[in-house]
Amino acid sequence: xxxxxxxxxxxxxxxxxxxxxxxxxxxxxxxxxxxxxxxxxxxxxxxxxxxxxxxxxxxxxxxxxxxxxxxxxxxxxxxxxxxxxxxxxxxxxxxxxxxxxxxxxxxxx
Numbered sequence: 001x002x003x004x005x006x007x008x009x010x011x012x013x014x015x016x017x018x019x020x021x022x023x024x025x026x027x028x029x030x031x032x033x034x035x036x037x038x039x040x041x042x043x044x045x046x047x048x049x050x051x052x053x054x055x056x057x058x059x060x061x062x063x064x065x066x067x068x069x070x071x072x073x074x075x076x077x078x079x080x081x082x083x084x085x086x087x088x089x090x091x092x093x094x095x096x097x098x099x100x101x102x103x104x105x106x107x108x109x
Contacts, residue, residue, distance in 0.1 A: 073097040080105040 036042040071078035071094035078094040082105045090105060098104075 068092065071097050 037046065069077060069079065070092060072091050074094060074097055076094040076096070078092045078097070080090060081093040081098050081102050082088040082090045084101055084103055093102060
């Protein structure tokens with residue numbers, strides 16, 4: 001058998017395994033998923049999942065907004081600040097934690 005023949009035999013074996021194992025298992029799984037989705041229990045679970053995802057997104061948005069004004073060092077009210085450098089480092093700092101070499105990112109001190 002040549003190398004090309006060996007590769008063809010391996011390819012044929014994989015194709016046969018795919019068709020006899022994977023395809024039927026996938027089709028059976030898809031049928032079960034559709035049955036669950038079509039049931040009352042499945043609809044309730046889907047609605048609950050959507051509700052939880054919306055609440056999760058609201059919480060993330062809320063905490064992202066809050067963290068944009070909280071000093072990373074002490075937790076006091078702060079503002080986005082940056083180092084005075086060619087490639088600055090950005091962080092939220094309050095007036096007390098904004099050390100020499102740091103300025104407000106908006107350009108103020």
